[in-house]
Amino acid sequence: MLKNMLMVLTLGTMFAFPVHGSAETSPTQTVHESVDTILALLRDNTLEKADRRAKIRANVKARFDFEAMSQRTLATNWKKASEQERQQFIDLFSQLIENTYIGKIEAYTNEKVEYPGEKVKGNKAVVETLIIAASADIPVDYRLYKKDDAWLVYDVIIEGVSLVSNYRSSYQEIVMKEGFGGLLAKMQEKVDELQNEPAPAPADTATST
């Protein structure tokens, strides 16, 4: 009971002050808090599915800087894109990243997460986390930077593979072959596809084919 109360308080606080953390909040605390909040939402059986997704989404949005991610992902293509194209890209890209990241986290809802360490250099930091699953330990590192006293995530590295770098190479190739418009069209198609899909089944009983 007390635990639930605390949970409610914690969640309430998170939502009341979405992006922030005081100046003293360390990068690890920041990530720890967000991961705990998301895991708590995933484990909360009283939530409706759509409701849960929306809440998780709000959390991810508050913690990830999608504009920085978009800029890094597009690199040179970002410079060439018009303002409108950039906004469209940020919008689509954030939906894709959210989906990938949340899907990943969902698969490991019941596992323990450890925080082996962090490296801070100026206004940038890397927070290491380790998901301890029965069959393997999965390293997931978060890259953050400080913006107005809050630490924001601008890349996630899963088993040594950076999400941003990975998207960058594929996207670059698509832009080269089909132009920026082609890339946006493909992204839009993917986003529509993901939205029309029923909520994913738990990994162990997955029937995806």
Added chain:
Amino acid sequence: MVKHMKQLIAAVLVLLIPVCGIAAGAVTLAYTGSTNLVTQDSAPDNSLLADAGTTSPAGTVAEDDDLPFMDDDDTVLDVYDPLETVNRGIFWFNDKMYFYVMKPLARGFRYVPEPWRVSLKNFFNNLYSPVTIINAALQGKFADAGNELTRFATNTTLGIGGLFDPSKEHFGIRAKEEDTGQTLGHYGVGPGPYLVLPFLGPSNLRDGIGLFADTRMDLAYYIWGKDKDNYDYLGVVAIKMINNLSLDKDTYEGIKKDALDPYLFVRDAYAQYRQNQIDK
């Protein structure tokens, strides 16, 4: 006739192996692991990135101007993929094998309680220990080689032939991953052309050769590989792959769902994954 059937089955099993490897490795990959073809002559990419980071975007988004991101912590691996057409064909084939053969088999395996499957995985990993020990030593990482040797001795005895992992559970000694491809990379051998191996998935010339050498250090090869044609060993490898796949949390499905072009996604993830392993 019978002999041919046997060969056919063996061939199919060999093919399946890569797929499983892909799924299990990269993914978490997922997002996945990869053969790295890093062409060093692609320096223009890096300079472009640095450029993007340090100059103000022409646009009106003021906040962007001071994001000093592109310069330091990113390496872009350009994958050398002259065989893309062929690779895409094999990728398509592996994809079908994954969904119509490997995954259904792995789903069948899921009827076996998870702790048993984890034990089976531990058992095969333990037999694979010489690969890690030898390659850590070859790279001069003697502390890691000792670490792996200790794990092997402990898990073979206290862990009852490797079925359990008391090294990790009780002594906190966690496994390292080393293989011949990494050793070659450590000494400066580039990845060579990217290859999608039938059944085995993403690789490259260097890692493909490394993989062959690895099998010769796998104790399972000496236990089950005695018959002339290695069918027993291939069968063991296939079981190992399906079992690992049964423990995997649908990594490949995730990639298929999220990626605009799964082929490119896996290829680039593999390159990063391997480079990361080599750099460690």
